[in-house]
Amino acid sequence: MNRASDNLITRFKALADPTRLRLVALCGVAECSVSELTEVTGLSQPRVSQHLKALIDAGLLGRFRDGHFVYYRVPTNDADVAARRRLLALLPDDEPAFARDLDRLRDLRGGDAGESAMGEEDRQLHKALVELTVATSLGDLLDVGCGQGRLLKLLASRARRLVGVDIDPAARRLARAELLVAGLPNCSLRQGDMYALPFADAEFDTIILDDVLAEAARPADAIGEARRLLRPGGRILFLAATSPRGEARLKSNFADWAADASLRLAPPRSIPEDKPGWLLGVATT
Numbered sequence: 001m002n003r004a005s006d007n008l009i010t011r012f013k014a015l016a017d018p019t020r021l022r023l024v025a026l027c028g029v030a031e032c033s034v035s036e037l038t039e040v041t042g043l044s045q046p047r048v049s050q051h052l053k054a055l056i057d058a059g060l061l062g063r064f065r066d067g068h069f070v071y072y073r074v075p076t077n078d079a080d081v082a083a084r085r086r087l088l089a090l091l092p093d094d095e096p097a098f099a100r101d102l103d104r105l106r107d108l109r110g111g112d113a114g115e116s117a118m119g120e121e122d123r124q125l126h127k128a129l130v131e132l133t134v135a136t137s138l139g140d141l142l143d144v145g146c147g148q149g150r151l152l153k154l155l156a157s158r159a160r161r162l163v164g165v166d167i168d169p170a171a172r173r174l175a176r177a178e179l180l181v182a183g184l185p186n187c188s189l190r191q192g193d194m195y196a197l198p199f200a201d202a203e204f205d206t207i208i209l210d211d212v213l214a215e216a217a218r219p220a221d222a223i224g225e226a227r228r229l230l231r232p233g234g235r236i237l238f239l240a241a242t243s244p245r246g247e248a249r250l251k252s253n254f255a256d257w258a259a260d261a262s263l264r265l266a267p268p269r270s271i272p273e274d275k276p277g278w279l280l281g282v283a284t285t
Contacts, residue, residue, distance in 0.1 A: 007059060011087055014058035018097075019043065020051050024074065025091055025098040026105060027061055029185045030176070031073035040104045060084065067169050067191045076161050076186065077140065077203075109177035124272045125280075126154045129237075132269065132282050139205025142229060144194050144222075145212035149175030149187070151239075156184045159206070163199075165192035194222045197229060204229050208237045213257060214250070223261045230285065236263065238281040247276050254281045 015021055022041060026032055034052070038045045052072055055061040062075040074088065075081065091098070129151075138159035143151050146164030148171055156162055164187065166172050172189045179187045192198050194212055207226045213219045226236050238257065242250045251268050258265035263283035270276035 007083075008087075011058045011060055014054050014060060015087075017051065017054075019047075020055055021091065022097055022101055023048070023051055023072075024055060024060055024088065025095070026101050027072050028074045028088055028091075029102065029183070030105065030180045031064075031071040031188055032105065033069045033071050035069075036105060036108060037072070039108055040101050060088075064190070066172065066189065073188065076188075106180055109173075109180055121272075121277060122150065122154060125151075125278060128269055128271045128280055129155060130158065132237075132266075132280065137205075139231075139234075140203065141206040141208070142197075142199070142204040142226075143208045143210050144192075144197070144226065145210035146175060146189070147171050147210070149178050149189070151208060151210060152179060152187045153182050153184065156182075156187055160186065162187045163190060163204075164188070165190050165194070165197060167191065167193060195225055197225055199229050201228055202231045205231050205234045206237065207234070208239055211240050213238060214240050214253070219257055220260050223257055223263070227261060227263075227285070232285070234285070236283045238265075238268070238279075238283060240279050242270075242276050242279045244276055247279060250279050254279070258283045 015024065019041065023037060026037065026040065034045060034048055038048050041048060052061060056063060059080060060074065061072050063070055063072050074084065138155060140161045141155060141159040141163070143162065143164045146152060146166050149164055152162050152164050152175070164175060166175070169191070172191065175189050190198060194216070195218065207230055209222065209226060213222060216222050223236065230236060238254050240250055247270060254268050255265060258281070263285060265281050265283045268279050268281035271278040271280055
């Protein structure tokens with residue numbers, strides 16, 4: 001047999017255990033820590049860790065460190081995505097055990113998170129982002145300074161994969177709860193410093209510098225780091241809170257930052273136009 005057949009056999013063997021099916025189902029909708037999986041399944045931590053290792057060895061799960069915790073999820077950005085997706089599509093949507101596990105995870109993270117409706121400011125921001133990027137998909141998107149994940153939720157339907165980075169563990173914890181309730185499995189969170197982000201070169205098509213540049217000690221270095229991660233033909237979005245009095249100064253800053261990084265900046269857009277609360281600029285290489 002060839003390598004693809006061997007991989008398929010290995011994965012079927014790994015999924016032959018009911019507990020592993022539950023773990024894969026959970027990690028397919030959200031990135032989960034060992035402690036969360038232990039709490040949800042009712043199994044001991046060593047037992048859960050043993051199952052997770054088998055699923056990683058079979059190529060069904062990946063792991064990453066986020067602060068003091070290690071999270072597990074079904075990978076979405078490697079060469080095996082399509083084959084893995086076809087296999088996991090065989091999992092039954094109506095399995096009661098999967099539904100119970102998901103409800104327990106929501107309760108564990110805070111079941112009321114993410115229930116609020118989109119406010120007018122969010123609608124205006126979403127409209128502007130869609131109009132400025134309407135020609136193409138956002139592809140793989142990175143939100144630097146994601147906070148509680150507002151932009152990830154707004155843009156999840158327009159991107160293939162979304163990763164939010166924030167240095168604040170409390171913000172990331174709340175964002176995970178929000179994204180779980182919103183049902184957005186293509187979103188992920190990472191701890192990161194905007195001057196040294198934990199990603200490979202040319203990994204993203206769209207990068208949002210989400211209200212982080214105005215107070216940055218070294219905005220040029222932050223933009224340079226974003227450029228390192230940007231694929232050819234990609235876009236860096238400058239987004240910053242503003243006011244009618246500060247709008248002109250911020251537009252000048254946007255132009256200076258783009259010029260210093262040898263980026264082409266389209267005319268920034270005020271959101272909303274009549275009483276600016278945000279300024280949005282799209283820069284390309």
